[in-house]
Amino acid sequence: MQALGQGGAKAVPALRAALGNAGVAVRDAGAALSASKSASISASSSTSTCTSGFGVVLCGACDGTVLQTIQDLALHAAVLAIDCTAEPLPSDTMWALLDAGATDLLPWSGAELCAQQVAARLQRWDALQTLMASNAVQGCLVGCSAAWRALVQGVVEVAAFTQSPVLITGETGTGKDLIAQLIHRLSGTPGELTVLDCTTLSPELAGSELFGHERGAFTGAVNARDGAFALADGGILFLDEVGELPLSLQAQLLRVIQEGKFKRVGSNQWQPTRFRLVCATNRDLEADIATGAFRADLYYRIAAWRCRPPPLRERQADILPLVDHFLRQFDPKGQGCRLDGAVRDYLLTRDYKGNVRDLRQTVARIWYRHTGPGPITIGDVPPDERLHHAPAWPDAPFRDAIRHAVDRGMSLARIGQAAADTAIQLVLEQEDDNNQRAAQRLGVTDRALQIRRKAAREVDAGSGL
Ligand SMILES: Nc1ncnc2c1ncn2[C@@H]1O[C@H](COP(=O)(O)OP(=O)(O)OP(=O)(O)O)[C@@H](O)[C@H]1O
Numbered sequence: 001m002q003a004l005g006q007g008g009a010k011a012v013p014a015l016r017a018a019l020g021n022a023g024v025a026v027r028d029a030g031a032a033l034s035a036s037k038s039a040s041i042s043a044s045s046s047t048s049t050c051t052s053g054f055g056v057v058l059c060g061a062c063d064g065t066v067l068q069t070i071q072d073l074a075l076h077a078a079v080l081a082i083d084c085t086a087e088p089l090p091s092d093t094m095w096a097l098l099d100a101g102a103t104d105l106l107p108w109s110g111a112e113l114c115a116q117q118v119a120a121r122l123q124r125w126d127a128l129q130t131l132m133a134s135n136a137v138q139g140c141l142v143g144c145s146a147a148w149r150a151l152v153q154g155v156v157e158v159a160a161f162t163q164s165p166v167l168i169t170g171e172t173g174t175g176k177d178l179i180a181q182l183i184h185r186l187s188g189t190p191g192e193l194t195v196l197d198c199t200t201l202s203p204e205l206a207g208s209e210l211f212g213h214e215r216g217a218f219t220g221a222v223n224a225r226d227g228a229f230a231l232a233d234g235g236i237l238f239l240d241e242v243g244e245l246p247l248s249l250q251a252q253l254l255r256v257i258q259e260g261k262f263k264r265v266g267s268n269q270w271q272p273t274r275f276r277l278v279c280a281t282n283r284d285l286e287a288d289i290a291t292g293a294f295r296a297d298l299y300y301r302i303a304a305w306r307c308r309p310p311p312l313r314e315r316q317a318d319i320l321p322l323v324d325h326f327l328r329q330f331d332p333k334g335q336g337c338r339l340d341g342a343v344r345d346y347l348l349t350r351d352y353k354g355n356v357r358d359l360r361q362t363v364a365r366i367w368y369r370h371t372g373p374g375p376i377t378i379g380d381v382p383p384d385e386r387l388h389h390a391p392a393w394p395d396a397p398f399r400d401a402i403r404h405a406v407d408r409g410m411s412l413a414r415i416g417q418a419a420a421d422t423a424i425q426l427v428l429e430q431e432d433d434n435n436q437r438a439a440q441r442l443g444v445t446d447r448a449l450q451i452r453r454k455a456a457r458e459v460d461a462g463s464g465l
Pocket residue numbers: 140141142143170171172173174175176177178179282322325356357360
């Protein structure tokens with residue numbers, strides 16, 4: 001292994017030469033090269049059809065400049081950080097690189113090996129971007145928020161490049177069913193998507209639904225019938241609402257997954273089956289394991305890879321694109337149905353307990369009332385929908401909280417500071433502590449939010465908190 005303690009810039013020519021052999025075009029990312037202890041190159045696979053790029057940052061150190069370089073590049077590119085320091089970076093520094101926006105991190109292992117590793121990653125990212133831009137993904141899954149795009153990217157990667165079972169959790173109406181269909185489309189399996197809604201499995205019929213039965217196996221079994229395990233062979237078995245599966249069936253399902261074979265009800269013959277398992281639930285299965293309602297061994301089988309489509313309230317940026325998508329569905333000839341500002345505001349502030357399904361239903365109800373040319377107006381909102389009208393802000397609870405602070409003798413500066421700190425804390429919680437996304441949502445620069453957080457930490461430390 002070659003260590004480059006003097007700074008990553010020295011590795012650029014070597015890596016560029018080696019990457020050239022791997023069919024990857026490499027350009028200097030001019031501005032970023034001025035960073036003192038790092039060098040960055042932007043690279044694109046020669047087979048790439050996508051416009052967004054890849055960045056490779058060679059880190060000869062990990063200081064604020066390097067982190068800023070990564071943050072800047074990550075705004076428009078997938079970034080691979082390469083640790084070129086003489087001693088491997090400590091793990092908390094590696095996490096800091098990932099937190100700054102690096103998609104992946106490699107130790108420097110000599111130009112040749114490093115180039116192979118970089119080329120493999122760029123090829124994967126390139127294929128991923130092509131899939132993300134494809135009609136298979138864009139045609140049915142609408143959303144442009146960072147949270148939604150990150151979710152879909154994870155799903156696309158696991159669906160297209162692995163055969164891993166997938167567990168989709170999340171609130172009702174968040175798109176779990178659509179995600180299962182996407183996994184099937186991208187899986188490349190020759191077989192069908194076999195859907196079984198576990199809430200419909202009555203104890204009497206469950207065996208037959210899952211295993212199938214022989215003719216005469218029980219009263220009413222007039223003909224032999226295939227069950228879900230046979231139908232899913234070579235394809236995908238989608239168990240919707242898997243959290244509702246009774247314990248006895250959980251044990252049977254586990255056995256079939258482990259052994260890859262089953263017997264029809266009334267038969268002594270083993271029948272092989274191979275399927276990819278995709279499960280969905282809006283239950284908290286880990287809590288169900290704690291209460292004994294769900295088997296831990298089955299959970300770890302079905303949850304090899306987990307994803308959670310976020311509720312709509314966590315991705316406001318998706319509301320209007322979804323509204324446009326639904327309006328196009330309702331009006332395929334596209335007669336140009338614009339929303340006026342008041343309707344847009346109403347749709348953006350309404351509460352959607354049923355998530356995207358609720359939004360679709362709301363748009364449909366408004367659309368049914370609309371007639372004639374011109375934009376959809378607030379008058380098209382059905383009367384019972386008006387109850388959802390968001391009260392003006394600042395609202396009564398906000399005024400109560402401020403009154404409370406004033407009555408306690410808080411100064412204006414302290415109240416303003418507390419309101420801002422609370423907003424920052426809430427958004428950081430929602431954005432998994434990602435500074436960049438939180439800053440974007442709060443309408444401040446990344447740097448301004450960092451400074452504010454640093455100051456808050458110093459105040460906390462000073463007050464012994
Ligand atoms: N990202 C999306 N883009 C377009 N349509 C969406 C999206 N997410 C959800 N929908 C639409 O919202 C509705 C509900 O979606 P879906 O059935 O996939 O949700 P779910 O999470 O499986 O719900 P449940 O838990 O109640 O079964 C469907 O009409 C679906 O087409």
